[in-house]
Amino acid sequence: MSILVTGGAGFIGSNFVLDWLADSEETVINLDKLTYAGNLQNLESLNGDGRHVFVRGDIGDQVLVSRLLEEYRPRAVLNFAAESHVDRSILGPDEFVQTNIVGTFRLLEAVRAYWNALDGDAKTDFRLLHVSTDEVYGTLNASEPAFTEEHQYQPNSPYSASKAASDHLVRSYFHTYGLPVVTTNCSNNYGPYHFPEKLIPLIIHNALAGSALPIYGDGQQVRDWLYVSDHCAAIRAVLAGGRLGETYNIGGWNEKPNIEVVRTLCTILDELSPAETGKSYLEQITFVKDRPGHDRRYAIDAGKIERELGWKPAETFETGIRKTVEWYLANQAWVKNITSGQYLEWVEAQYS
Ligand code: NAD
Ligand code: TYD
Numbered sequence: 001m002s003i004l005v006t007g008g009a010g011f012i013g014s015n016f017v018l019d020w021l022a023d024s025e026e027t028v029i030n031l032d033k034l035t036y037a038g039n040l041q042n043l044e045s046l047n048g049d050g051r052h053v054f055v056r057g058d059i060g061d062q063v064l065v066s067r068l069l070e071e072y073r074p075r076a077v078l079n080f081a082a083e084s085h086v087d088r089s090i091l092g093p094d095e096f097v098q099t100n101i102v103g104t105f106r107l108l109e110a111v112r113a114y115w116n117a118l119d120g121d122a123k124t125d126f127r128l129l130h131v132s133t134d135e136v137y138g139t140l141n142a143s144e145p146a147f148t149e150e151h152q153y154q155p156n157s158p159y160s161a162s163k164a165a166s167d168h169l170v171r172s173y174f175h176t177y178g179l180p181v182v183t184t185n186c187s188n189n190y191g192p193y194h195f196p197e198k199l200i201p202l203i204i205h206n207a208l209a210g211s212a213l214p215i216y217g218d219g220q221q222v223r224d225w226l227y228v229s230d231h232c233a234a235i236r237a238v239l240a241g242g243r244l245g246e247t248y249n250i251g252g253w254n255e256k257p258n259i260e261v262v263r264t265l266c267t268i269l270d271e272l273s274p275a276e277t278g279k280s281y282l283e284q285i286t287f288v289k290d291r292p293g294h295d296r297r298y299a300i301d302a303g304k305i306e307r308e309l310g311w312k313p314a315e316t317f318e319t320g321i322r323k324t325v326e327w328y329l330a331n332q333a334w335v336k337n338i339t340s341g342q343y344l345e346w347v348e349a350q351y352s
Contacts, residue, residue: 002027004074006059006107007081009034011194012131012228014042016080019232021051029072030054031065033099037084041334042193060103065110076127076239077111079104082166085197086135086159090292091349093158100162101169104130108173115179129239130170130183134224134251135160137185139295146224146299149185149247156293167247174245182242184235187251187300190320191228192327196339199223199258200321203265204328205335207281208273213266217290219259222297226252227320230313237311248309251300254317259285261321268325 003020007013008030017028027050032038034056046052053072057064059081069077081103083089083096111128118126137147138154153168155161173179194201203213234250242248256264266281275281305311315323328335 002029002072002074004029004031004068004072004077006031006077006079007038008032009038009040009042009054010080010084011037011198012189012231013080014039014193015191015228016078016232016235017043017052018045019229020236021046021049025051027051027053027072029068029074031057031059031068032081033058035083035095037195039193039195039338041337058099058103059107060098062106062110065107066113069110069114073122075122075125076129077107078129078131078235078239079107080131082131082163083159085195086157087197087291089157089159089162093162096158096162100159101165104166105169108169108179112173112177112179126180127239128170128173128179128181129235129242130167130181131235132167132183132185132247133160133163134185134187134249134298134300135295136164136167137298140297140299142222142297144297146251146301147185147249148301149249149304156295171245180244182238182244183247184238185247185249185300186231186234187224187226187298189226189228189231191324192331193334194228194324196335199261200265200324201328201335203262204269204325205339207266207269207284208332210275210277211284212286212288213262213281213284214286214288215259215262216288217294219262219287220257220296221294222255222257222299223261224251224299225254225256225261225317225320226250226313227315227323230315230320233314234305234311237305237309241309243308248305249300249302250305250311251302252313252315252317252320253300253302255297255299256317264321265325268322272325273329
């Protein structure tokens with residue numbers, strides 16, 4: 001038995017692959033294009049492990065995906081592959097349309113042909129699990145209830161619009177072709193192997209480098225933070241027991257304003273790795289121009305997945321954020337390796 005994971009060299013995908021193989025003998029075929037966000041160093045511990053087959057390629061390459069499906073005959077496909085950073089989608093939406101919309105469509109076509117040709121239990125048991133985001137629901141004001149699965153899609157960034165489009169395509173393949181799909185919509189993740197363009201790893205990196213800690217606008221935007229291994233556990237639960245054609249919201253019940261997240265990071269860093277200057281990292285906080293179209297608040301009602309599948313996050317924000325800082329402090333070589341070249345050009349374009 002095997003599963004095909006796309007985007008398994010990225011932040012969440014690589015955590016998923018590592019967690020999966022820590023607990024299962026089932027082979028993972030990992031298809032990843034290795035964009036700037038894909039990093040095989042995340043999977044170094046699997047070198048020489050026959051249960052992990054890495055293939056560099058594009059989910060939009062239908063011929064390649066069909067060949068992999070025929071060759072490995074997976075019982076499930078889990079689609080993590082995406083362009084995932086909102087700020088990049090504002091500077092250049094093209095890749096987001098190509099990968100998130102066109103790529104997902106081509107993947108669906110390849111999977112549909114493969115699934116159609118299956119029979120018996122292999123056909124009944126097959127699953128396509130599409131990994132998506134809470135950002136498809138748009139933004140909430142301070143008093144509105146958290147997003148349930150019934151909330152209307154109202155995406156506000158090219159990133160969230162492209163993810164919304166991919167969710168709609170996945171849904172349509174269930175209703176039109178009967179393809180056995182489930183979709184998950186998760187809140188903001190954090191944890192090991194998070195690329196340092198996203199808020200939490202960027203703040204840790206900049207703090208230690210003695211650089212400014214950029215807070216967009218007033219810093220009062222709220223995100224609902226989930227430790228990445230909790231997301232991976234939720235995906236395993238949905239794969240095992242999720243109802244076909246359904247969507248499941250996944251979240252940490254951890255709503256925090258950005259400024260509070262950054263202050264917490266500074267306080268933990270002051271304790272675990274104090275600056276040589278003797279000053280608190282809090283002094284590096286710098287308010288900068290706001291992100292265009294910046295969503296004010298995301299909040300997930302994760303009641304459905306808890307009621308139906310018994311999933312609940314294991315980490316609180318307090319335990320998860322401390323583990324995360326400890327991981328980054330212990331893995332500075334990983335950070336150094338990726339904070340070079342193309343990444344620096346992007347930082348220049350974004351923050352100049
Ligand atoms: P990431 O940017 O860290 O990784 C994306 C991975 O996909 C990279 O390894 C990249 O090389 C690969 N990829 C990109 N385009 C590809 C293509 N055309 N073909 C094959 N591989 C391709 O993203 P992430 O944070 O790990 O997010 C994974 C998924 O989870 C995405 O679908 C994202 O929308 C979703 N999600 C992310 C978060 C979050 O907080 N990071 C929250 C909810 C949902
Ligand atoms: P990010 O990690 O980019 O995730 P998303 O935009 O998908 O929620 O950003 C999290 C929040 O932090 C978001 O409100 C934007 C804000 N932010 C900053 O204030 N400064 C930064 O340098 C970054 C990258 C994000």
